[in-house]
Amino acid sequence: MDCSYFDAGRCTSCALMGRPYEAQLADKQAHAEELLAPFGGGTWEPPVASREDGYRNKAKMVVGGSVDAPTIGILDADGYGVDLQACGICSPGHRAAFPVLARFITLARVTPYDVRRRTGELKHLIVTESPDGELMVRFVLRSTEPVARIRKHLPTLLAELPNARVVTANVLPEHKAVLEGDHEIVLTDAETLPMRLNDVTMHLRPQSFFQTNTEIAAALYAEARTWIRDLAPDSAWDLYSGVGGFALHIASDASAEAGPGPAVTGIETSVEAVASAELSRTDAALSRLSFAAGDATEFALRAPHADAPDLVIVNPPRRGIGSELARWLEASPVSHVLYSSCNAASLAKDLAAMPSLRPVRARVFDMFPQTTHFEVMVLLERR
Structure with a gap:
């Protein structure tokens, strides 16, 4: 992709502008594999490529x-x-x-x-x-x-x-x-903007976070649904749930093979995002799904290990989940963690604090072409 603003030096926000897209994607894949290599890495699926331009929603x-x-x-x-x-x-x-x-x-x-x-x-x-x-x-x-x-x-x-x-x-x-x-x-x-991804409609309120690249977000949620369907958990937490992208996709996966889907609890600090997620849940009539406003780490630390779910989904900000939540997950009986990260370096730091949870599947999703940023999703299994 070429950009006259970049060429003229008027805007340099897209640091990789002008670099062939195939090379951008290969570099992101190599960077993710290098950071996760100490933890086994698991099976890497091919990276999910984005359109090069016009991708921001x-x-x-x-x-x-x-x-x-x-x-x-x-x-x-x-x-x-x-x-x-x-x-x-x-x-x-x-x-x-x-x-x-x-x-x-x-x-x-x-x-x-x-x-x-x-x-x-x-x-x-x-x-x-x-x-x-x-x-x-x-x-x-x-x-x-x-x-x-x-x-x-x-x-x-x-x-x-x-x-x-x-x-x-x-x-x-x-x-x-x-x-x-x-x-x-x-x-x-x-008051809300309907965001239709796959077979799920999310209602976006003004101050709610939503993934910036609609097509890649749809691919991310669809892949998460597939991975989790194979696990067939009975219960799940979606921590840092935002407007409910992961939770809504998992809870609404009621195919004949998957059964009714797991009971899912979404936790998010933003009251606006929780209101968006609740509206989407109500519209979809998902009785085994609930959302609440709160801090993800505090929610987990308050829960006895006996009440831990089969699966925990985390989609934290760039800083990662942090040491307290990582220690709780390490000590818990949770068998699987689905970790979606916008910062592979903080993901690697969190994985180092959870030695019992090791990657079995991983995939790069190029959420931000023309920049060094990307999303990587990893399925962790207790060993």
């Missing part, structure tokens, strides 16, 4: 420039806006929406935030596209001051961008390097 863009000439992209080293509306890794739906959103910023007179002077209102645009082409558009503001104008002109935005299902204003008053604030104001009748 979520665009997190900084708004700069002026109210009459807004930029949608990033900031340069001096804090000035760099317009990236034609970014090649964003979905075609994003690229079609950006010019409409730029015009709307001018129409509603929502002044872009000036990081250097700490003036203005609009900090970020966060746009998520569903597999069905619907959009969730979130305006991240410094205050609620522009909300009335956004509401006033919202019919114009929806007329020009009819696939915008959910539009919100998020309030981030602090001057700090974070993407969004805690307060969300939903401006449309719809």
Whole structure:
């Protein structure tokens, strides 16, 4: 993939831009195998390749420039806006929406935030596209001051961008390097964006995490379902469950061979994500599935080993599951752990703390082409 922004030095976020994709994928596979080699590695399935461009379902863009000439992209080293509306890794739906959103910023007179002077209102645009082409558009503001104008002109935005299902204003008053604030104001009748993957529909709320690459996420969940179907567990925990991708796929796998599926409990710190997951569970009428808000490690540490499930699924942030949860899993009677990791280095560190659990199957899923990041899923079995 070629990128004029990268070639011109305007954006270097995609560090592997211009490197042949086959070489990118081979390097990621080799890196994962090298990190997991001390633990046996298990059987490696071929890596799951992504499309090279247009793969992102979520665009997190900084708004700069002026109210009459807004930029949608990033900031340069001096804090000035760099317009990236034609970014090649964003979905075609994003690229079609950006010019409409730029015009709307001018129409509603929502002044872009000036990081250097700490003036203005609009900090970020966060746009998520569903597999069905619907959009969730979130305006991240410094205050609620522009909300009335956004509401006033919202019919114009929806007329020009009819696939915008959910539009919100998020309030981030602090001057700090974070993407969004805690307060969300939903401006449309719809509050959730349906994300249909495989035969599962997840309802995404504004502050809920969802995998960035829809096609690769679908492949990841389908593979997890297949691996777990072969184990036929009666019970499972999905720790760091997010909006329930793994749990919903496992609990809804009610084929004749698989039986009713395991009883699954999902644990997630984000209340918004749990609300999303519960809505999806209710819609799917999955009586053997439940979700609760809480810390994954604390949940496990409170549970007596006698109540441990047959299977634990973990999909932690980049830091990994950490020493406490690793020690609990090592000492527990849990027979299998499905570990999906976005950081193979922290995965290797966690595996070193669980010597009784060893990889039997592993696979790389290229969630982030043009970058060094990838997802690796490993099935661990107690030895």
